[in-house]
Amino acid sequence: MSTLCRAPSWQRRGFSLKYILFTPKPPTRAFSTSPRGPGLRSLELDEPRLKKLKVNQSRLMDELHHTCQWGTGERWGEQGTETGMRRLSLSDADKQARDWFVDATKALGCNISVDAMGNTFAVRPGRAQGAPTFAGSHLDTQPSGGRYDGILGILAGVEMLRVLQENRVETAFPIGVVNWTNEEGARFPISMMSSGVWAGDIPIGHAYALQEVGGGTATVKSELERIGYLGILPASYEAMPMAAHFELHIEQGPILEKEEQKIGIVKGVQAYRWYTVEVIGQEAHTGTTPFGSRADALLAASRMICASHTAAADHGALASTGILTLSPGSVNTIPGKVKFSLDIRAPSDNIIDKLEKHLKSDFDSIVSTESTKALPLSVTWQTDSISPAIHFHKDCIAAVRASANSVLGDEALSREMVSGAGHDSVYASRRCPTSMIFVPSRDGISHNPKEYTSPGDCAIGAEVLLQSVLRYDGLRSNVGN
Amino acid sequence: MSTLCRAPSWQRRGFSLKYILFTPKPPTRAFSTSPRGPGLRSLELDEPRLKKLKVNQSRLMDELHHTCQWGTGERWGEQGTETGMRRLSLSDADKQARDWFVDATKALGCNISVDAMGNTFAVRPGRAQGAPTFAGSHLDTQPSGGRYDGILGILAGVEMLRVLQENRVETAFPIGVVNWTNEEGARFPISMMSSGVWAGDIPIGHAYALQEVGGGTATVKSELERIGYLGILPASYEAMPMAAHFELHIEQGPILEKEEQKIGIVKGVQAYRWYTVEVIGQEAHTGTTPFGSRADALLAASRMICASHTAAADHGALASTGILTLSPGSVNTIPGKVKFSLDIRAPSDNIIDKLEKHLKSDFDSIVSTESTKALPLSVTWQTDSISPAIHFHKDCIAAVRASANSVLGDEALSREMVSGAGHDSVYASRRCPTSMIFVPSRDGISHNPKEYTSPGDCAIGAEVLLQSVLRYDGLRSNVGN
Numbered sequence: 001m002s003t004l005c006r007a008p009s010w011q012r013r014g015f016s017l018k019y020i021l022f023t024p025k026p027p028t029r030a031f032s033t034s035p036r037g038p039g040l041r042s043l044e045l046d047e048p049r050l051k052k053l054k055v056n057q058s059r060l061m062d063e064l065h066h067t068c069q070w071g072t073g074e075r076w077g078e079q080g081t082e083t084g085m086r087r088l089s090l091s092d093a094d095k096q097a098r099d100w101f102v103d104a105t106k107a108l109g110c111n112i113s114v115d116a117m118g119n120t121f122a123v124r125p126g127r128a129q130g131a132p133t134f135a136g137s138h139l140d141t142q143p144s145g146g147r148y149d150g151i152l153g154i155l156a157g158v159e160m161l162r163v164l165q166e167n168r169v170e171t172a173f174p175i176g177v178v179n180w181t182n183e184e185g186a187r188f189p190i191s192m193m194s195s196g197v198w199a200g201d202i203p204i205g206h207a208y209a210l211q212e213v214g215g216g217t218a219t220v221k222s223e224l225e226r227i228g229y230l231g232i233l234p235a236s237y238e239a240m241p242m243a244a245h246f247e248l249h250i251e252q253g254p255i256l257e258k259e260e261q262k263i264g265i266v267k268g269v270q271a272y273r274w275y276t277v278e279v280i281g282q283e284a285h286t287g288t289t290p291f292g293s294r295a296d297a298l299l300a301a302s303r304m305i306c307a308s309h310t311a312a313a314d315h316g317a318l319a320s321t322g323i324l325t326l327s328p329g330s331v332n333t334i335p336g337k338v339k340f341s342l343d344i345r346a347p348s349d350n351i352i353d354k355l356e357k358h359l360k361s362d363f364d365s366i367v368s369t370e371s372t373k374a375l376p377l378s379v380t381w382q383t384d385s386i387s388p389a390i391h392f393h394k395d396c397i398a399a400v401r402a403s404a405n406s407v408l409g410d411e412a413l414s415r416e417m418v419s420g421a422g423h424d425s426v427y428a429s430r431r432c433p434t435s436m437i438f439v440p441s442r443d444g445i446s447h448n449p450k451e452y453t454s455p456g457d458c459a460i461g462a463e464v465l466l467q468s469v470l471r472y473d474g475l476r477s478n479v480g481n
Numbered sequence: 482m483s484t485l486c487r488a489p490s491w492q493r494r495g496f497s498l499k500y501i502l503f504t505p506k507p508p509t510r511a512f513s514t515s516p517r518g519p520g521l522r523s524l525e526l527d528e529p530r531l532k533k534l535k536v537n538q539s540r541l542m543d544e545l546h547h548t549c550q551w552g553t554g555e556r557w558g559e560q561g562t563e564t565g566m567r568r569l570s571l572s573d574a575d576k577q578a579r580d581w582f583v584d585a586t587k588a589l590g591c592n593i594s595v596d597a598m599g600n601t602f603a604v605r606p607g608r609a610q611g612a613p614t615f616a617g618s619h620l621d622t623q624p625s626g627g628r629y630d631g632i633l634g635i636l637a638g639v640e641m642l643r644v645l646q647e648n649r650v651e652t653a654f655p656i657g658v659v660n661w662t663n664e665e666g667a668r669f670p671i672s673m674m675s676s677g678v679w680a681g682d683i684p685i686g687h688a689y690a691l692q693e694v695g696g697g698t699a700t701v702k703s704e705l706e707r708i709g710y711l712g713i714l715p716a717s718y719e720a721m722p723m724a725a726h727f728e729l730h731i732e733q734g735p736i737l738e739k740e741e742q743k744i745g746i747v748k749g750v751q752a753y754r755w756y757t758v759e760v761i762g763q764e765a766h767t768g769t770t771p772f773g774s775r776a777d778a779l780l781a782a783s784r785m786i787c788a789s790h791t792a793a794a795d796h797g798a799l800a801s802t803g804i805l806t807l808s809p810g811s812v813n814t815i816p817g818k819v820k821f822s823l824d825i826r827a828p829s830d831n832i833i834d835k836l837e838k839h840l841k842s843d844f845d846s847i848v849s850t851e852s853t854k855a856l857p858l859s860v861t862w863q864t865d866s867i868s869p870a871i872h873f874h875k876d877c878i879a880a881v882r883a884s885a886n887s888v889l890g891d892e893a894l895s896r897e898m899v900s901g902a903g904h905d906s907v908y909a910s911r912r913c914p915t916s917m918i919f920v921p922s923r924d925g926i927s928h929n930p931k932e933y934t935s936p937g938d939c940a941i942g943a944e945v946l947l948q949s950v951l952r953y954d955g956l957r958s959n960v961g962n
Contacts, residue, residue: 251769252766252768252769253765253766253769253770253771253774254765254770254771254774254855255771255774258774258855270768272768274812274813283929284734284925284926285733285734285901285902285925285927285928286799286801286803286824286826286901287733287734287751287753287799287824287826287900287901287902287903288732288733288734288900288901288902288925288927289734289735289901289925290734290735290736290799291790291793291794291799293734293735293736293739293925296801298786298802298803298805299786299787299790299802301783302782302783302784302786302787303783303787305779305780305783306780306783306784306787309772309780312772313772318767318768318771318772320767320777320813320815321779321780321816322767322779322809322810322811322812322813322814322815322816323807323810323811323812324779324805324807326804326805329803329804330803330804331755331803331804331822331824331865332755332801332803332824332902333803333928334801334803335802335803341812343767343768343812343813345767345768374735374739374924384812419768419769420766420767420768420769420770421766421768421769421813422768443855444765444766444769444770444774445765446766446769447766447814448764
């Protein structure tokens with residue numbers, strides 16, 4: 001069952017989209033309630049007209065910082081906006097931000113639906129019924145996060161709705177903005193949780209039962225109920241189908257800044273695998289044990305960490321170790337056991353497969369080289385997470401590319417990229433055409449109070465998002481779905 | 482003021498040794514109170530007679546295991562003696578073991594002195610007054626220690642006294658056994674604490690004020706008082722001079738076992754230095770940060786650990802890292818800070834100097850190679866501990882060598898060694914001629930419940946200790962001091 005509930009009763013069930021999806025021709029009844037008087041139809045939005053649809057940079061930034069009053073985090077500078085964010089999913093601060101999102105989009109003529117995971121869909125009607133083309137991201141943050149990750153994508157979506165309204169644009173099909181619940185996985189430890197439920201990849205019972213980290217007893221379901229965002233719309237791509245999903249996001253890496261480029265045209269998300277590697281040696285006294293009689297688990301682990309970087313570089317991939325623990329942990333005792341995390345990433349699953357094989361062989365060589373006859377070392381691998389490579393849809397990528405070129409006026413100012421991090425677009429892409437738009441992150445920093453993207457870059461990203469959504473709507477209009 | 486108190490009032494001050502030290506000729510009054518009837522004088526102990534002085538292996542081992550009833554530790558095997566030890570310094574269990582030591586040595590005709598650090602000196606009179614030749618070690622253990630480290634040295638000393646008694650040996654000068662307080666530094670965190678005070682290298686006020694680790698409020702002084710071992714003899718080499726100090730100890734390493742040898746003739750103790758090395762990089766997302774934009778503190782630290790081993794091996798030295806901590810400690814965040822311990826050891830201070838210089842240069846190269854222009858890495862060194870190389874006395878080493886050859890009958894069964902670990906003999910050697918005797922450690926394991934030396938090897942070691950002390954006494958007798 002799918003539901004679109006009209007303002008002000010956004011919690012009330014409305015009509016079913018289920019039977020009217022992908023109508024082959026524009027229906028006779030249009031949903032053009034918001035544009036007043038004669039406006040532009042997306043079909044009529046040729047290049048010159050698209051270029052005239054300008055994002056209001058001040059309004060965008062003022063509203064972004066306005067929403068950062070809910071869940072303000074650590075201060076890092078003297079300006080009023082120089083604080084980070086701590087807006088954990090389903091917290092009181094998250095509820096306030098969600099309420100703002102509902103009110104703002106309702107005021108822009110949207111119908112609001114909340115699904116059983118609290119995913120909140122604001123849909124602006126088009127001329128024809130049909131699955132909306134969405135801009136989406138998330139309003140929750142890391143406990144020590146910043147003002148841009150996720151937030152910018154939602155605020156740019158709301159700005160898109162404002163630009164459509166003030167220019168009285170009538171789109172072929174509905175246009176939506178979605179705020180996904182618990183993308184960060186910081187308070188409830190599954191990231192991209194609710195887009196995952198929507199996509200059918202994470203069972204809703206599993207998500208509901210998740211307890212908050214840190215020893216509290218709140219669960220996802222109890223908190224959804226508490227803050228009033230346990231919607232009645234099933235959390236499913238069948239109940240809330242999307243024609244496409246576009247996500248504006250900060251890069252969270254240094255490439256755009258380093259290359260002095262403004263837009264990343266995101267072709268997909270790299271594959272990654274997470275492992276825990278355990279090396280077992282033998283504790284021994286550092287002063288009385290010659291090298292030839294040692295089974296030094298930390299020396300072996302150090303060689304493995306070095307080897308993982310060399311091999312990853314050779315494969316055009318990444319390898320990183322973020323956690324390392326050892327025992328017993330005494331200055332004059334050679335560690336007998338070391339555990340470390342290994343995170344490998346590459347643009348394709350094939351490279352990941354090859355790299356994993358290469359590293360298993362390398363690590364085996366290291367333990368056999370380091371082992372003495374009397375004291376063998378051993379290494380074991382545990383696979384903690386597998387995330388295959390995601391390839392976004394060519395039509396969405398083309399829409400982003402055309403939009404970037406239009407907004408920037410210079411192909412050299414954008415580049416194709418593969419996202420290194422996961423986003424809600426990963427799950428969205430499993431059920432609808434998807435792409436993402438990256439804007440520069442200062443110093444490549446994210447998940448940090450100092451995370452920063454300049455107002456100009458935010459506005460450029462928002463304008464590329466706006467154009468991408470309209471171009472995709474125009475494409476559907478041209479092909480009739 | 483020095484004090485030797487006679488049994489039973491071993492806490493009462495006796496006569497002062499201060500004015501009768503190192504008398505140039507044998508005095509007329511002999512202290513031969515313990516040997517009954519005609520016995521052997523050490524001067525008369527030629528090789529055949531020395532060889533006849535046999536340690537009683539069963540008695541030695543029975544008594545050693547008897548004393549392990551105080552502070553029994555973790556069980557590791559099914560036999561009654563297959564447990565480790567947990568006899569922390571100045572604990573109730575330590576008091577019980579000390580009481581046994583006092584009673585046992587008093588019963589063997591010794592005068593007992595306890596100094597202000599609880600160091601307990603059992604002295605068997607000789608024909609002449611003068612500083613005693615000591616066998617010494619310690620009865621305290623690590624919290625998860627074994628039955629041999631320290632304990633064997635004391636028990637072999639007591640067995641030595643028994644052999645002297647049953648063979649009615651009259652030595653030229655007094656012979657002593659010393660139980661040093663808190664050699665392990667496990668409960669009160671300075672190792673070789675009270676031999677250090679005796680040697681004048683550790684101020685007594687500093688030692689007294691040490692609090693027990695783990696948050697308790699007991700201090701060294703309060704615990705000495707509580708268990709009744711705060712003696713009135715000043716803790717000083719001037720108050721309790723030693724003619725020589727011999728220490729039997731388990732090797733705590735694998736060399737003797739590996740080489741199928743029975744005795745290590747310990748020529749000295751290697752130099753060591755302890756450092757804390759801190760590497761500062763930049764936290765970044767593992768998925769979004771290309772290798773060229775990283776300042777990975779753990780990768781740099783791993784390269785340093787590998788480099789430290791290579792350089793140490795090149796210098797004939799050792800390098801070990803036993804502690805490593807990093808932050809922030811998340812699978813998908815590149816560590817921005819790593820701290821690790823570095824323990825380097827070598828037979829000479831000169832090699833340590835060269836190795837330190839080499840490593841500082843290596844680590845600087847690593848940070849500059851790993852640094853990107855935008856994100857530099859840095860490394861800082863903190864020196865935590867400096868222990869210069871110790872060279873034992875040639876006369877003591879010669880006594881051990883001659884004794885080992887006599888007991889083993891084959892030069893190939895002993896080897897000269899440098900101790901990798903610190904021992905009370907380090908401080909003793911600063912104030913009197915010193916050497917040590919090592920016996921094999923099974924699998925090189927120590928500071929572990931499974932620490933083990935066979936009864937036969939314990940007895941061989943005890944016999945070499947006995948002979949070494951007698952040979953040294955004979956040497957003094959020959960040269961008249």
